[in-house]
Amino acid sequence: MRTAFTEMVGVRHPLVGFSRSPGVVAAVSRAGGLGVFAASPYRPEELDAQLAWIEEQAGGRPYGVDLLVPPATEGGADLLATLRAQIPERHVRFVQELLARYGIEAPDPTRGNGASDDTVRGLSPEGVHEILDVTFAHRVALVANGLGTPPRSMLDGGRAHGVPVASLVGAGKHARAQLDLGVDVLVAQGTEAGGHTGTIATMVLTPEVVDLAGGVPVLAAGGIADGRQMAAALALGASGAWCGSVWLNSHEDVTTPVVKQKLVEATSADTVRSRSRTGKPARQLRSAWHDAWDGQEAPEPLPMQQQLLLAKDAWAEIDRAAETGSPGARELESFFVGQVVGAFGELRSAERITEEIVAGCERRLAELARLLG
Template sequence: MVRTALTNMLGIEAPLVGFNRSPAVVAEVSNAGGFGVLGASTFTPAELDAALSWIEEQVGGRPYGVDVLVPGHTAQSDPADLIASLRAQIPQGHRDFVEGLLERYGIPELPAGTPTVATDEIASALATGGGGVEALLDVAFSHRISLVANALGPPPPELVSRAKAAGVPVAGLVGQGKHVANQLEAGVDVLIAQGTEAGGHTGTVATMVLTPEVIELAGSVPVLAAGGIASGPQMAAALALGAAGVWCGSVWLSSTEEVTGEAVKRKYLEATSADTVRSPTRTGKPARQLRTAWHDEWDTLGAPSPLPMPLQPMLVQDAWNRIDAAADAGNEDARALESFFIGQVVGGFRRLRPTAEITREIIADCEARLHELARLTATPGEP
């Protein structure tokens, strides 16, 4: 059994953190000896309360955490006024481009009553606080979470003080060494060094280079390696670099419990590690995702440049809602466009498996590899 500063801090069996938006994945990771973290940024307070209550019923006292997007600075504005102001900043040419793209691929309107991602509300919460983020934190701290992570820069003082008062460690994500000082000054208890191999918003520095750099700057604060970690040997490599554990996200997209649609998962199984791209066309910031016809369209001559966050997601989220629904309904042109955030480990996906199986295999294979490495330095004649 591997013991590190992370396992001691959280009271877990193995230094493996599983980040995902699916409550079932979070519960299964924790039950299999790791530490599940729920990505809560797209939840309403009521949805988050229900999800955390369900997770606690499943894990039977085992620890788990929550990841939120809390801006360090917010604007004072009425949410409705802000949304209208932001939407007014989206050029008509961009609207025409997206609508034309959907028409060329024959993407139908959504059927009435189809659940969608509330992009406007998320944009408002990120810009103003809007009560949304604070309400999510109220819900999170009303449950027995064992860690809160903030994936949007250094956590604000209010989050840190609430976490300290509740005895909950705070984790912060960094993509470059220069980000470390600000996170430490903010009071984080754990640093996540996310390399460019990771899915979602990433920088350009590889995990192998970034992790030891962050460890050197972090002092006594534990560092988790993230990006390009989906197997036991990769986890062992992170520990060999000095990390206190690993933060895994993309690997769960090959699990049966993860809520991503079948159309995307099928494309993941067909993809290689070279089939991802860092693109701002979905969120307005470079985010690693599966490269598809969507990205090819934005690269064509005459296509507009992506807008900054939060304007780009406000521009394209309705389109993605339609693409997702059409792809899952069997529309082949929609499947050509279909994509989602994924790291370069997608090239190792062979089949969909239960989360618990994936978790236990990574942990067991990591321990086996560490034993193999120990034998390389053993005195001749020793076992």
């Protein structure tokens, strides 16, 4: 299959595999798609090592990088200390009591656990600049902003290094704003998607963005996990499909076994859009954590950086307890996932998932062509 997107990034199949797991990214690229690596949680030296490993494992095939750049970020030498000081005592107490209710020792809110600090640092202007410097030092085929408007440094860096810049959008007004900036690819992400997402369904959003985009390639995202859904994306006018959740059901994915088992057991109705994990609406597997934050006694989630520090510190303890077999931790456990979670089953390799999606898409397109015969 050849589309404007495959020609732009040099891949055989119009399929993007977005993942925080380097093994997934490399496998998708080896199979002819474009693996895209979630970079924001990593320190610059860690990201450099991960991208070098992906390049080696992908055998030189194209791959990309995605990072989160909120519309407004704060920086400064004392960023983390300042943000932690801004977390209200009520929120700290709520999380501590929630974890205690499920038999988990609560983290010290005045100290970071490493992962939360790295993620928040990666959202700051300094962190974004460092991530982009590392990214453009490698042979990436695409750089994407997964949240908000790409910063000028991303757009300028893309032009300077000949790397297309993509942006995820959840509404027509977002697409228009990104087009005015000069992005090279739009990803129309419907509400079915896992992670940060809006409220418009992929079936409605994709053709709307395609009509606005003119000659700019559009990828459809949200609710795409098999060949039929990829074929539907192409039928809507997209130049390809951007998939994220499906890779959670792969061998290469780094999600903990407890969460993977919960995902396999879930139905498509078991997800929720909630601000309780990142401060912005993000679709994830519903758990006791979300039920508590939806309760009448719960405080409103904080802005993104503070809520990330609060929640990710707590999640480090939840993950640790889950690994030891804590039943309370299992009730709380969750991860970002789309509504396609209901189709999860036996674990497969990421390469096999890629091949089966592409083959299923080709088969369905051929079947549709025969309808015209």
